[in-house]
Amino acid sequence: MLEWTIIGGGIQGCTLANYLLKTGRINRCNLAIIDPNTEPLATWKRCTKEIEMPYLRSPSIHHLDIDPFALEKFAKGKFGKQSKHFYGPYNRPSLEIFNTHCDMLFEEIKLKDSWITGKVEKVERFKQRWRIFLTDGKMIESKNVVLAIGLSDHPHLPIWASDLQQEGADINHIYDQPKKRPIGHQEKLLIVGGGISAIHTALKWSKQKPGKVQLLTRHSIRTHPFDSDPGCLGRNI
Ligand SMILES: Cc1cc2nc3c(=O)[nH]c(=O)nc-3n(C[C@H](O)[C@H](O)[C@H](O)COP(=O)(O)OP(=O)(O)OC[C@H]3O[C@@H](n4cnc5c(N)ncnc54)[C@H](O)[C@@H]3O)c2cc1C
Known part of the structure; x- marks a missing residue:
């Protein structure tokens, strides 16, 4: 039986996996990430590529690693001068550097060792554990389960x-x-x-x-530095 199973290998699921592994709360052999795609962050990469988003909508401290400045340190180390990879007063990272940093992180923690390609269709409580049923007929037992299935796979049409x-x-x-x-x-x-x-x-x-x-559009074009107000993270802009 597994200790932790994360359903969904997107931004949230991979952030949690990284945290559990890097803080030593769990060994790789006790962790599974289940996602229908063969690679982590597939939905994120598909959506951002679809619209050719050049820079993230969030500041540089929003990334998948534990240290808030890990992305900035990575950009400086790998690419020398970091400026072209960051934009605006909160250093919004380029999609390129953000994705490269994620891929490096997944290599570092050997995320693929915990990866299961599949789609979950049902989760049931059984005694002191969870039984997770996949559409291909497989069943996995786990002590803890996290749902991180996001919304991007379910676009809403009016x-x-x-x-x-x-x-x-x-x-x-x-x-x-x-x-x-x-x-x-x-x-x-x-x-x-x-x-x-x-x-x-x-x-x-x-x-x-x-x-x-x-x-x-229903309104004139509005401009904001972010998609949500990050004032709680520092000075207001
Ligand atoms: C174009 C675009 C740009 C964005 N830019 C930013 C940004 O700059 N900054 C920011 O903070 N946020 C941004 N967001 C929002 C951000 O993408 C989401 O908040 C984030 O992806 C949510 O992460 P998640 O892991 O919940 O979902 P996702 O990244 O969508 O991952 C969910 C995963 O779960 C899998 N899944 C679904 N159902 C099942 C199932 N039954 N079984 C197994 N797996 C399943 C999916 O296939 C997917 O791989 C952006 C969103 C979009 C669309």
């Missing part, structure tokens, strides 16, 4: 959009996987939404289709 989709309209959620038809084959694109993903998508496609991309 009713009007799913109705149109069912009628055959060429309409996708940007994070749909797989998409009915790939985005970009159309001559013109209409992007509905006024948040960061909509703006990144508009920037991406207007480079490839100048003058053919329209953005439909």
